[in-house]
Amino acid sequence: QVQLVESGGGVVQxxxxxxxxxxxxxxxxxxYAFHWVRQAPGKGLQWVTFIRHDGTDKYYADSVKGRFxxxxxxxxxxxxxxxxxxxxxxxxxxxCAKGDSDWGQGTLVTVSS
Amino acid sequence: xxxxAQPPSASGTPGQRVTISCSxxxxxxxxxxxxxxxxxxxxxxKLLIYNNNQRPSGVPDRISGxxxxxxxxxxxxxxxxxxxxxxxxxxxxxxxxxWMFGGGTKLTVL
Numbered sequence: 001q002v003q004l005v006e007s008g009g010g011v012v013q014x015x016x017x018x019x020x021x022x023x024x025x026x027x028x029x030x031x032y033a034f035h036w037v038r039q040a041p042g043k044g045l046q047w048v049t050f051i052r053h054d055g056t057d058k059y060y061a062d063s064v065k066g067r068f069x070x071x072x073x074x075x076x077x078x079x080x081x082x083x084x085x086x087x088x089x090x091x092x093x094x095x096c097a098k099g100d101s102d103w104g105q106g107t108l109v110t111v112s113s
Numbered sequence: 114x115x116x117x118a119q120p121p122s123a124s125g126t127p128g129q130r131v132t133i134s135c136s137x138x139x140x141x142x143x144x145x146x147x148x149x150x151x152x153x154x155x156x157x158x159k160l161l162i163y164n165n166n167q168r169p170s171g172v173p174d175r176i177s178g179x180x181x182x183x184x185x186x187x188x189x190x191x192x193x194x195x196x197x198x199x200x201x202x203x204x205x206x207x208x209x210x211x212w213m214f215g216g217g218t219k220l221t222v223l
Contacts, residue, residue, distance in 0.1 A: 035212055044116070045150075045158065045201050047212040059210040095157060100148045100203065101169065103157045 002026040002102045006094060009107030016086050020107055022079040022096030029077040030054075032099055036070060036081050038092035039106075048094070049081065064090075086111045117141065117202055119215035126223050130190040133218045135202030137183050141213050145205040147185040149178055152217075153198040161200075162187060194222050 008020040022034070036048040049070040050059045058070055069082040079096050086109075093106040118136040125131040135147065146165050150158040160169050162178035165185065177188040185204075189196055202215040 037212075037214075044199075044217040045152075045203075045214045047214060050210075050212060061211060062209070100163055101160050103159070105157050 002098065004096050004098060004102060004104035006096055006104045006107035009094065009109045011110045011112060012086055013113050014086060014088055014111055016111070017082070017084040018086065018109060020081040020083065020094055020096075020109070022081075022104060024077045024079070024098065027098070029072075030074050034070075034072065034079045034099070035097045036079075037095045037097055037103075038090075038109075039095070040089075040092040043092075046092070051079070083109070088112065117204065117213050117215040119200075119202060119218045121216065122219045122221065123200075124221040124223055125192045127192055127194065129192045130188060131192060131220065133187045133189075133200050133202075133220070135185045135187070135215050137185075137204060137206075137213070139183060140208040141183075141204040141206035142180065142185055143183040144207055147178065147180050148203045149185075149187045150201045150203065151196075151198055152201065153195075158201065189220075192222050196220060197222050 003025045005023045012018050033053045035050050038046050038048050051070045067085045071080045088111050091111045093108050095103050095106045097103045123131050149162040151161050152158045161176055165180040166178040175190045179186050200218045206213045
């Protein structure tokens with residue numbers, strides 16, 4: 001069955017960096033686009049970034065543009081989110097999503113001094 | 114980027130039908146298909162409706178979706194206590210090239 005498993009979250013100081021991973025299985029990875037979506041504590045869902053199935057197009061929310069980078073490794077069936085210049089307001093549970101259908105369980109990022 | 118507009122809360126008694134609305138614009142709902150997600154407390158979102166009115170396998174037919182112009186709605190009939198949680202609509206937006214979400218509707222089964 002389809003599985004998406006996020007990892008790499010943790011506690012980081014403002015200005016720091018973190019790389020999230022989303023390991024996938026159960027489907028043909030190269031056929032699908034992916035999103036990262038985050039949810040701050042007690043808040044709603046906020047889209048972060050998108051990558052097309054072939055990696056040719058990438059889009060970012062204004063709030064993370066220039067600081068976050070999405071990538072995919074077809075050999076590992078894995079999506080990555082490189083986050084730098086992290087801010088307190090980036091604190092959230094980060095989900096990866098396969099298209100608009102399947103979601104992982106999320107990985108928690110806490111930015112705090 | 115602004116979210117799609119949803120009512121913050123909705124409620125109903127067991128067995129009733131409730132409807133949750135989602136209002137957007139020509140660059141998102143007016144152009145692209147709408148998805149709906151259900152998020153029970155403490156869990157990840159789960160797809161309820163895709164392509165405006167299609168149910169993934171496993172979603173019961175008491176769940177329905179519709180779209181007209183720049184608005185969409187989710188219908189839940191035969192309300193059950195396990196339907197309590199947060200509901201989100203989503204659609205791609207050509208303007209900012211972003212996946213827009215509604216602010217979420219918290220459904221309470223009285």
